[in-house]
């Protein structure tokens with residue numbers, strides 16, 4: 428019998444994955460296999476705060492509705508199972524497959540406990556699955572890669588096929604050195620050091636959870652150019668030190684020759700320059716998109732990423748129960764050319780809106796003050812395009828109370844190209860001193876139009892703008908009855924050229 432009461436479930440998301448009654452943090456081992464997307468994650472199987480790290484597991488066929496599965500890899504007295512990745516070992520290079528069948532191989536960090544001979548170190552270990560990812564066996568020869576370091580973790584493994592050959596590559600961090608270390612292997616068991624990237628750009632906190640992948644490069648007109656023209660993207664998460672405080676992710680675009688990643692987008696070599704933070708490549712400007720990594724083995728060249736929708740500043744205190752922490756929406760990432768340079772563009776996967784049609788559409792709304800739209804649900808897609816008028820500031824309030832006393836304020840200041848998300852009146856903000864906050868993001872120089880796609884759920888707001896070049900992800904804990912959307916201009920006029928409101932649940 429389900430004994431969960433409605434009060435406890437106030438904030439359970441409709442569009443995002445959260446555990447039934449336990450804690451989660453980083454997405455791990457994201458892999459598509461046999462028609463199923465597998466989402467593993469840092470999980471405390473015994474409670475709803477960060478502890479007893481194991482790999483939880485959920486599956487989906489549409490990237491939107493997820494089914495929780497039994498815990499995949501459980502901690503024990505010798506090790507906690509920290510973050511890592513999964514590959515489909517198509518050619519059974521590891522030998523873990525039976526009768527030539529392709530096993531799934533998980534590469535995870537063993538955070539060795541006092542009960543272990545390796546106590547105090549973090550090293551990379553393997554587990555294999557012969558049943559498509561549902562049950563896992565740890566490799567008896569673990570760990571397979573150690574530096575005798577206490578902070579060497581979060582291996583992301585992929586198959587490199589290029590001029591240098593065909594082999595497995597692992598990216599892992601030496602967290603306190605702001606370094607991503609690359610290794611190669613032919614069999615996933617034996618690893619050889621290749622190179623190190625970092626420190627560079629953001630170093631306001633330790634580096635965690637890296638990823639490295641190749642994407643097609645569009646030409647200046649935005650078209651995917653000559654077949655084979657690509658760039659490599661290295662992502663790395665950082666905690667704290669994000670552009671708006673706490674946990675955040677950054678990316679670099681460049682070249683990978685099978686040995687070394689060379690960034691073309693580095694603004695600061697070495698330790699960060701505080702004055703140039705806004706120029707760095709941020710995966711998200713909000714405060715709740717961390718530990719993002721991409722799926723492996725997804726067909727049709729799609730690169731899909733998920734982040735943990737939380738921030739280590741207050742992660743263990745957010746007011747949800749019995750579960751704690753959701754994942755972000757799944758994003759499809761690509762490269763876009765901006766002023767002759769490749770940048771990462773991110774869009775929520777199309778599966779989220781596949782069957783949705785706008786419930787209400789408006790055009791040419793001239794704003795001079797506040798215009799309130801009631802009657803939507805708590806879970807909505809809000810799409811708005813604004814043209815500035817005389818107002819120095821305009822935008823929207825989402826998850827608003829009918830009397831205007833509560834809401835998350837998303838505003839644009841065209842002078843300065845600034846987008847802000849203000850959650851100081853978003854609902855329950857009292858559980859941690861650093862939660863009430865205003866996050867800012869720098870937009871592209873004005874084109875005369877500002878188009879926003881905003882996904883709101885029971886405990887989150889995700890803003891996608893500038894054609895996906897800028898995203899802002901924030902947790903909020905509003906009253907369930909606060910479902911108003913308002914448009915506003917402050918101190919003058921602005922025009923909402925179009926507004927579409929789509930109830931998604």
Ligand code: FRU
Pocket residue numbers: 452453469480509510536580581635636718
């Ligand atoms: C990132 C992180 C990882 C580590 C895991 C432990 O949030 O600190 O570096 O593997 O969480 O749960």
